[in-house]
Amino acid sequence: MELKFFGHASVYIKTDKVSIVTDPWFSKKGAFLGSWYQFPDNTEIDFSWTKDLDYVCLSHEHEDHYDIEFLKSLNKDVKIIIPNYGDDLLYDEISKILDNEIIQLNTREKIQLGDVTFCAVIQSIPGWDDAALIFETPQGVVANINDMKLTDVDLTFIKDNFRIKYLFKQFSGASWYPMVYPYSDEEKDTISKKSVINKFNTFINVCNDLEAEYNFPTAGPPCFLDDDLIYLNTVSYSRFPDQSDFYYYSTEKNFKNIDILLPGDSANIADIAIQTENNLKSLCFTDKKKYLNQYKLKRVKEIDDHKNKFTNPNYSLIEKCKNHFEPLIKSSRFFRKQIDSKILLNLIGNGINEKIVVDFTDANNCVYHYNEDEIIYTFNFEAKYAELIFDGKLQWEELFLSLKFSASRSPDVHNEFLMIFLKYADIKSFKNYQKFYNSKMRNDTFELTRNGEVYEVQKYCPHAFGDMSKGVIDGDYIYCPLHNWCFSLIDGKGKDNVLKLKISKKNDNEKKI
Numbered sequence: 001m002e003l004k005f006f007g008h009a010s011v012y013i014k015t016d017k018v019s020i021v022t023d024p025w026f027s028k029k030g031a032f033l034g035s036w037y038q039f040p041d042n043t044e045i046d047f048s049w050t051k052d053l054d055y056v057c058l059s060h061e062h063e064d065h066y067d068i069e070f071l072k073s074l075n076k077d078v079k080i081i082i083p084n085y086g087d088d089l090l091y092d093e094i095s096k097i098l099d100n101e102i103i104q105l106n107t108r109e110k111i112q113l114g115d116v117t118f119c120a121v122i123q124s125i126p127g128w129d130d131a132a133l134i135f136e137t138p139q140g141v142v143a144n145i146n147d148m149k150l151t152d153v154d155l156t157f158i159k160d161n162f163r164i165k166y167l168f169k170q171f172s173g174a175s176w177y178p179m180v181y182p183y184s185d186e187e188k189d190t191i192s193k194k195s196v197i198n199k200f201n202t203f204i205n206v207c208n209d210l211e212a213e214y215n216f217p218t219a220g221p222p223c224f225l226d227d228d229l230i231y232l233n234t235v236s237y238s239r240f241p242d243q244s245d246f247y248y249y250s251t252e253k254n255f256k257n258i259d260i261l262l263p264g265d266s267a268n269i270a271d272i273a274i275q276t277e278n279n280l281k282s283l284c285f286t287d288k289k290k291y292l293n294q295y296k297l298k299r300v301k302e303i304d305d306h307k308n309k310f311t312n313p314n315y316s317l318i319e320k321c322k323n324h325f326e327p328l329i330k331s332s333r334f335f336r337k338q339i340d341s342k343i344l345l346n347l348i349g350n351g352i353n354e355k356i357v358v359d360f361t362d363a364n365n366c367v368y369h370y371n372e373d374e375i376i377y378t379f380n381f382e383a384k385y386a387e388l389i390f391d392g393k394l395q396w397e398e399l400f401l402s403l404k405f406s407a408s409r410s411p412d413v414h415n416e417f418l419m420i421f422l423k424y425a426d427i428k429s430f431k432n433y434q435k436f437y438n439s440k441m442r443n444d445t446f447e448l449t450r451n452g453e454v455y456e457v458q459k460y461c462p463h464a465f466g467d468m469s470k471g472v473i474d475g476d477y478i479y480c481p482l483h484n485w486c487f488s489l490i491d492g493k494g495k496d497n498v499l500k501l502k503i504s505k506k507n508d509n510e511k512k513i
């Protein structure tokens with residue numbers, strides 16, 4: 001069997017009977033408004049394998065996992081396998097563009113691909129859709145967990161059903177927090193370091209749980225080549241540590257079973273330790289700034305094309321903004337109630353600075369020009385991106401991931417409902433989210449004993465429904481096992497977020513604390 005890493009989250013498997021690639025991302029144009037590029041560069045690997053490719057397995061729809069230009073370049077006989085997330089959004093999108101056969105797989109369903117059995121473990125949590133791709137090959141099990149934050153249930157299922165030999169998993173960040181917020185460098189440092197260490201430790205814990213023979217940190221980081229963003233790769237508060245950072249951290253923590261792959265490397269060669277040693281001496285790790293400056297020169301045209309692709313409008317966007325937000329806000333009492341405040345879009349460009357308020361407290365008059373309103377979130381970005389969003393050509397999440405914006409919050413807490421609202425910006429998805437949220441929040445609780453008192457605690461985290469009964473208690477706080485968000489055990493209030501966990505003393509239910 002040939003087992004190769006093609007960069008980012010892309011893994012290639014070729015046996016005697018079948019060839020498969022996961023999450024290919026090779027576009028020289030990068031992703032997310034041209035902000036993200038592959039790190040290290042994977043566009044110069046040998047692409048001769050594409051001629052005989054049988055299947056592409058995709059985990060989710062983010063541009064760095066789903067490279068439509070590359071998919072279009074493939075032979076029409078190549079079959080595309082996607083997870084069934086309970087809606088047809090990805091299926092519809094791909095089938096509009098490609099003539100290839102598309103196979104939708106349910107969670108834990110197995111499908112035979114030549115001499116390889118493929119199973120996708122799918123996490124269908126609204127806002128957090130993701131899938132682990134697991135291949136049982138004649139030479140052992142290959143698992144590409146990519147970006148998925150494994151719940152305890154999924155982890156146990158994988159552990160009970162597969163003896164993994166080769167494990168590929170995300171270890172780096174994909175977030176705009178705290179970089180776009182007006183904190184001091186020291187504050188950004190503290191916030192970022194906590195998240196980075198948490199992510200590194202999660203990787204090590206998963207490796208310890210799954211006991212794979214080989215563990216490969218993959219699925220990121222991206223790199224930023226645009227002059228305005230290039231500092232994000234190396235600044236002390238970067239959320240995008242690279243493979244060598246993780247390698248040295250894990251070694252320091254005495255977890256030594258990590259191998260580092262570069263695009264095009266084999267993952268199943270005998271001298272993999274030597275390969276890792278050599279890879280760590282690569283310029284991309286030893287002098288990252290120099291490497292990125294050289295890389296940037298190779299992408300000058302693409303970066304310029306992105307810069308010049310759209311121009312800032314020379315007219316007011318208020319009407320387009322109304323058309324975008326009014327039907328959405330009117331449609332969902334649930335989101336109006338949960339957000340219950342105003343945000344400000346500060347649109348800049350072409351000598352114009354237009355400040356538009358989006359008011360979630362009023363279903364009827366919800367978009368108007370700013371007039372000293374009380375605002376919880378301010379988003380500052382170029383008007384051309386707002387125009388793209390209002391015209392349905394760009395998703396809010398794509399703008400956020402591009403990091404081509406800045407933001408501030410008052411109070412300085414995360415509002416998950418606002419983020420979900422913007423992420424979906426779609427009436428049908430709002431209804432699905434509300435249904436899922438209500439079903440999870442309804443009745444499930446667990447008991448927790450603390451200082452001799454028994455408490456009844458809401459079982460599912462209000463963020464993305466992690467199982468709080470598996471949470472870690474530290475002092476007066478409980479930390480969710482999924483993304484480490486933290487809630488007070490005194491009053492259930494989220495720390496740094498507006499969400500709340502229901503907690504009451506047992507036998508004292510009428511007195512909610």
Ligand code: FES
Binds near residue numbers: 482
């Ligand atoms: S589910 Fe994300 S922190 Fe709980």
